[in-house]
Amino acid sequence: MSVTANETGSIERQIPDRLKSPAQRFLASWELLLLGVAVAVFTLNSFASPYFLDAWNLSDATYNFTEKAMIAFAMALLIISGEIDLSVASIIALASTAMGFAVQMGADTSVLILVGVGVGLLCGAFNGVLVTGLGLPSIVVTIGTMSLFRGISYIVLGDKAYTGYPSSFAFFGQGYVWWVVSFEFVLFVLFAIFFAIVLHRTSFGRLVYAIGNNPVGALFSGIQVARVKFVLFLLTGAMSGVAAICLTSRLGATRPSIAFGWELEVVTMVVLGGVSILGGAGSIPGVVIAAFVMGMVTFGFGLLNVPGIVMSIFIGLLLIAVIALPRIARQVLARGRG
Amino acid sequence: MLANMQGVSEVHSQSGEKIEPLLSLTGISKSFPGVKALSDVSLELYPGRVTALVGENGAGKSTIVKILTGIYQPDEGEISIDGRPVTFSTAQDAGEAGVTAIHQETVLFDDLSVAENIFIGHAPKTRFGLIDRAAMAEKARALLERVGAQIDPAVTLRDLGIANKHLVAIARALSIDAKIVIMDEPTASLSHKEIEETYELVERLKAEGKAILFISHKFDEIFRIADRYTVFRDGQMVGAGRIDDINERELVKLMVGRSVDQVFPNRSPQLGEEVLRVVGYSHPTEFEDIGFTLRKGEILGFYGLVGAGRSEFMQALFGITRPSKGAIRIDDEIAVIRDPNAAIRHGIVYVPEDRGTQGAIKGLPIFQNISLPSLKETSKNGFLRLAEEFRLARDYTQRLDLRAAALDQDIGELSGGNQQKVVIAKWLATKPRVIILDEPTKGIDIGSKAAVHEFMAELAAEGLAVIMVSSEIPEVLGMSDRVIVMREGRIAAEFNREEMTPEHLVRAAAGIAEVRT
Numbered sequence: 001m002s003v004t005a006n007e008t009g010s011i012e013r014q015i016p017d018r019l020k021s022p023a024q025r026f027l028a029s030w031e032l033l034l035l036g037v038a039v040a041v042f043t044l045n046s047f048a049s050p051y052f053l054d055a056w057n058l059s060d061a062t063y064n065f066t067e068k069a070m071i072a073f074a075m076a077l078l079i080i081s082g083e084i085d086l087s088v089a090s091i092i093a094l095a096s097t098a099m100g101f102a103v104q105m106g107a108d109t110s111v112l113i114l115v116g117v118g119v120g121l122l123c124g125a126f127n128g129v130l131v132t133g134l135g136l137p138s139i140v141v142t143i144g145t146m147s148l149f150r151g152i153s154y155i156v157l158g159d160k161a162y163t164g165y166p167s168s169f170a171f172f173g174q175g176y177v178w179w180v181v182s183f184e185f186v187l188f189v190l191f192a193i194f195f196a197i198v199l200h201r202t203s204f205g206r207l208v209y210a211i212g213n214n215p216v217g218a219l220f221s222g223i224q225v226a227r228v229k230f231v232l233f234l235l236t237g238a239m240s241g242v243a244a245i246c247l248t249s250r251l252g253a254t255r256p257s258i259a260f261g262w263e264l265e266v267v268t269m270v271v272l273g274g275v276s277i278l279g280g281a282g283s284i285p286g287v288v289i290a291a292f293v294m295g296m297v298t299f300g301f302g303l304l305n306v307p308g309i310v311m312s313i314f315i316g317l318l319l320i321a322v323i324a325l326p327r328i329a330r331q332v333l334a335r336g337r338g
Numbered sequence: 339m340l341a342n343m344q345g346v347s348e349v350h351s352q353s354g355e356k357i358e359p360l361l362s363l364t365g366i367s368k369s370f371p372g373v374k375a376l377s378d379v380s381l382e383l384y385p386g387r388v389t390a391l392v393g394e395n396g397a398g399k400s401t402i403v404k405i406l407t408g409i410y411q412p413d414e415g416e417i418s419i420d421g422r423p424v425t426f427s428t429a430q431d432a433g434e435a436g437v438t439a440i441h442q443e444t445v446l447f448d449d450l451s452v453a454e455n456i457f458i459g460h461a462p463k464t465r466f467g468l469i470d471r472a473a474m475a476e477k478a479r480a481l482l483e484r485v486g487a488q489i490d491p492a493v494t495l496r497d498l499g500i501a502n503k504h505l506v507a508i509a510r511a512l513s514i515d516a517k518i519v520i521m522d523e524p525t526a527s528l529s530h531k532e533i534e535e536t537y538e539l540v541e542r543l544k545a546e547g548k549a550i551l552f553i554s555h556k557f558d559e560i561f562r563i564a565d566r567y568t569v570f571r572d573g574q575m576v577g578a579g580r581i582d583d584i585n586e587r588e589l590v591k592l593m594v595g596r597s598v599d600q601v602f603p604n605r606s607p608q609l610g611e612e613v614l615r616v617v618g619y620s621h622p623t624e625f626e627d628i629g630f631t632l633r634k635g636e637i638l639g640f641y642g643l644v645g646a647g648r649s650e651f652m653q654a655l656f657g658i659t660r661p662s663k664g665a666i667r668i669d670d671e672i673a674v675i676r677d678p679n680a681a682i683r684h685g686i687v688y689v690p691e692d693r694g695t696q697g698a699i700k701g702l703p704i705f706q707n708i709s710l711p712s713l714k715e716t717s718k719n720g721f722l723r724l725a726e727e728f729r730l731a732r733d734y735t736q737r738l739d740l741r742a743a744a745l746d747q748d749i750g751e752l753s754g755g756n757q758q759k760v761v762i763a764k765w766l767a768t769k770p771r772v773i774i775l776d777e778p779t780k781g782i783d784i785g786s787k788a789a790v791h792e793f794m795a796e797l798a799a800e801g802l803a804v805i806m807v808s809s810e811i812p813e814v815l816g817m818s819d820r821v822i823v824m825r826e827g828r829i830a831a832e833f834n835r836e837e838m839t840p841e842h843l844v845r846a847a848a849g850i851a852e853v854r855t
Contacts, residue, residue: 015735017705017728019744202720203713210710213701220658220688220696221710221764222678280701 030274030326034289037322041293045300052303059180063250065269065295066188067243068262069287072269073195074239076287078232079270080199080212082279083138085127085233088240089262090149095119095244097153100162100254109168116245117238123149124237131233132226146263153256162254173250184246188291191239196284208232212279268319269294293318358421360385360549361406361437361518366415368401375401378415379575381568383518383549388540390560390581391553392593393570394811399553402570403520406551407439408432419518438516440508440524446495453478453491456510481509485539501532508539519543520551525559537563555643557586557848569593586850587841594811594840602816603795609819610634612670613803614686614772616655619664624650625827628664632772632803637794639818640807642847647827648807649691652774656688657681668771682711685771689761689778691807693754697761700750704742705731707749708764734763739789755786762793773797776807791817811840823847 026032045052052058071088078085098119099112107115123145130141175183199205207228211218219225248254273290275282294315301311359382368376376398383389393399404410405417408426417424419435426432446455453474454461462473478491487505495503504524511519521540525533540563543550554560560567561581568578569592577592614632619625625647632638640648654661657675666673673684681687690696699707709716709727716726731745738759742752749760758778765773775794779787794817798804808814814821821838823831823846831846844850 015732015740015742016744017732018746020746201722203717203722204720206706206710206713206722210699210702210706214695214699216695217697217699218710220656220678220690221699222682223710224677224679 031283031286031289034272034274034286034293034322038289038293038296041296041300045296045303048300049303052300055180057299057303059182059185061295061299062182062185062188064298065291066182066184067246067250068266068269068294069188069291070191070246071236071239071243071262071266072273072287072291073191073284074232074236075266076270076273076275076282076284077195077199077205077208078236079267079275079277080279080282081208081229081232082212082215083131083229083232084142084267085124085138085236086142086263086267087123087127087145087149088236088243088266089259090146090153091120091123091237091240092244092247092259092262093153093256094123094149095241096248096254096258097156097162097256099165099244099248101156103162103165109166112165112169113245116248117241120237120239120241120244121234122237123240124234125230127237128230128233132230150256153258157254157256163252165249165252169249170252171249173246173248184250187242187246191242192284192288196288199284204228204231209280212276212281214280265294265315268315272319272322357384357387359383361417361419363402363405364416364418366402366405366412366417368405368410368412374573376405376412376573379570379573380578381551381575382578383551384566385517385549386544386547387565388544388550388552388563389566389568390564391551391568391570392555392560392589394593394809397570397593398573399570400522401573403439403522403551403553406432406437406518406520408437433514433516436515436517437520438511438514438518439520439522440511441522446503446507446510448494448496450495451491452482452489452493452495452498452506455495455506456481456491456513458510460514477513478509481513482506484512484542485509486535486542501535504532504536512543516548518549518551520553522553523555524552525554525556533559555848557589557850560589561586590841590844594844602812603792605637605795605798607637607798607819608635610801613668615667617665617667619651619654619661619666621647621650621654621659621827622662624659625654625824628824628829630822630829630832632805634801634803635798636819637798637804637806637817639814639821640805640824641809641811641814641821641843642824642830644809646824646847648824649776650827651824652688652776652805652807653690655681656686656774658688682768682770685769686774687711687765687768687770687772688774689758689765689776691776691780693757693761698749698757701748703746704735704740704749704752704760705745707760708734708767711764712767730767731763734767735759737766738763738793753782753786755782755789758782758786758790762790766797770802772803772805774805774807777809778806779808779810779813811843814838814843815840825849 075085075088095116099115102112102115127138127142127145130136131138171183173184177183177186199208207218207223210221210223211225211228215225247259251258269290270282270287271277272293273282273287275287297314297318298311301314361383363379363381366376366379367374379398379402381391381402391399391402401410405412408429408431411427417426424435426435447458450458456478457474462470462477464470475491482489482491482505485505485508487502487509489498489502489505495506498506525536537559540550540552552564564581566579567581567584567589569576569589571593610633612631612633617629619628628651630638642648650659653659655666655675657677657680660676666675668684668686675681675684675686678688699710705727708731712730716723716730728745735742735745740759740763741756749757752760778790778794782790791813794804794806806814806817815838818838819835821833821843822829823833823843825847830849831842833842
């Protein structure tokens with residue numbers, strides 16, 4: 001490796017900046033592979049069902065992933081930093097319950113937004129304090145708060161439901177910005193751009209990667225590890241609050257079982273997007289593509305009248321397959337060489 | 339010249355007959371990439387005798403222990419037990435041949451019972467192949483009695499104190515009915531009373547006819563319990579014989595005796611004004627009343643044995659842990675350092691000893707490792723500027739003569755020496771005033787070592803104040819303008835350039851009397 005393009009006969013040894021160009025890296029990337037899967041799913045779907053390639057149907061299909069993906073963006077940062085939040089679906093339940101309660105108190109739409117995001121932030125702060133302040137493992141803490149947050153919703157609501165949301169509130173989950181482009185989809189795109197910039201273009205994002213790869217080394221480099229992680233819990237809580245607003249608006253009602261089981265779908269989306277569950281690696285574009293893949297699969301199966309349980313079996317298999325494939329490929333290659 | 343001392347003195351029993359060695363190593367060599375850990379060493383252990391293995395850190399003591407216990411295989415040489423050659427391919431082979439080791443920090447299982455800890459891997463079985471708990475408890479009780487421990491074998495290990503855990507470790511070692519017992523600094527973390535008990539145990543093992551290899555840095559105990567000695571230096575055996583035929587002074591000389599002006603850069607230090615003054619720095623458990631001053635352009639060495647509290651103190655200075663008492667002045671201003679961030683702001687940076695977990699951030703490329711503490715400078719309004727980061731990385735890696743394929747290569751792919759260069763580059767890029775280097779050349783190859791030394795001298799010449807923690811005497815002597823010796827968490831002695839001799843350092847570190855302060 002001593003002879004490189006940069007060494008044009010100069011005596012001084014110089015190390016080149018990059019070994020591979022960004023384009024070369026992209027060609028060997030997880031994101032490209034995933035993009036291939038997305039195209040394949042899209043093509044299969046359009047052959048499988050004549051209703052798939054319809055603008056309004058496709059627009060409807062985006063609702064399968066927009067809310068989950070918004071949480072997944074924040075979750076991606078959290079998982080890259082080496083933590084996880086399994087309470088996100090329960091935060092939705094609690095935030096939605098709080099919004100429903102506020103409606104009963106006569107709150108208008110702007111107050112509902114504040115309540116939704118505010119409850120999300122509070123829940124995130126609660127998780128963050130337990131993990132970073134007391135040094136507890138996040139997987140245990142958030143399994144606990146998963147039961148806690150939803151439990152509160154059940155106590156408040158029982159088998160009742162909050163309804164009667166103001167009509168202006170419906171826009172968040174049911175409104176369209178232009179033609180078939182829903183407000184939620186626009187929000188999804190904006191948050192994708194926002195989180196991609198935060199993770200890939202700011203020094204905060206760099207700290208997230210550093211902490212995920214080596215938290216002790218990050219501490220010894222002067223990074224305020226606990227503070228960064230706390231901010232990530234806050235972000236994840238806030239995004240769960242945003243998802244709660246969209247979902248509640250779309251359904252027009254709050255039941256304590258709202259968004260039940262979403263935490264697993266969110267984590268699946270993140271991991272499918274190439275984020276290392278061990279922390280330290282992953283990208284927002286990967287999560288965006290994974291969101292489309294999961295949404296398309298769900299939608300396609302829906303058009304084919306495949307029952308929901310089969311869908312979740314398929315998603316589970318897909319997850320195991322995409323995680324196992326690179327490892328199997330590496331072993332096969334190694335054996336071939338040996 | 340000293341190599342011919344091996345085997346010169348025959349060993350005789352009290353009645354006068356000659357004793358054959360139980361275990362002998364001859365011509366053992368072992369290399370690791372870039373380092374020759376052992377070259378042509380010999381070692382003999384006799385039944386009913388304690389042989390002390392003495393040497394500086396890095397002399398090859400732990401390598402020979404690992405060879406004896408089957409963890410490493412020698413590249414060359416022969417091991418024989420009772421005159422018959424043996425090979426240890428695995429730790430199990432060594433155990434079956436009757437070799438057992440009691441390590442400084444033995445791996446035990448906190449949540450298992452004492453008896454389970456003793457017999458894990460070789461528990462007595464019933465007819466059905468299940469663990470025979472009754473027999474296990476019985477045997478454990480007998481073993482514990484033998485080591486003089488009053489411990490209930492049914493107790494969970496977690497509930498025992500450090501000394502009792504140690505006794506369990508010894509009982510475990512003895513459960514393998516070993517003929518050869520290796521004790522690697524067994525008293526390093528024990529109190530006075532526990533140390534006495536350990537000596538009694540050694541006497542008992544001796545009486546049972548075991549051959550004991552005793553590794554220690556403490557001279558008083560070597561002279562108290564050892565019958566024979568073997569000295570290693572730089573991976574070679576430089577002396578062996580009866581302990582009665584040697585005194586402390588000669589032993590120290592054997593340990594450190596080499597010319598120290600070999601590879602170190604020639605410096606003419608230009609000391610500037612005082613940058614750092616530490617007063618009465620204390621910690622509840624790790625160190626006490628540390629105070630010193632440091633001037634621009636100075637290299638201050640910190641010498642001491644492992645566990646003397648040097649790294650712990652340095653990490654407090656860098657804000658990783660907080661002191662219970664004490665103050666720091668930087669440029670005549672009181673500085674309060676609560677976290678590493680504050681230390682960096684005040685211009686104090688720390689290159690840790692544990693490069694793998696505390697220094698390098700594996701998984702991140704070289705240039706991102708370097709820019710990490712300088713992101714405020716390389717970024718603008720919180721947005722990364724990769725060109726700036728690459729420029730920073732280029733500047734500093736070039737100065738340090740880094741060997742790498744590209745700056746976007748993962749730091750984990752580099753050799754130890756080059757990783758160290760990246761970590762040093764990372765800190766220099768913050769333009770520090772005081773740089774603390776904790777064992778800066780530990781485990782890196784000779785070439786990188788020289789480069790790091792050269793560079794350290796350059797930095798001092800540019801006016802940086804350098805603190806170098808090192809357990810290698812030649813390095814301390816070759817690089818420092820002044821040396822502070824720490825022992826058991828306190829400053830034991832301070833030497834200026836004229837007073838610095840290997841003997842002084844070793845004596846002060848080991849707490850041997852007649853130390854000049």
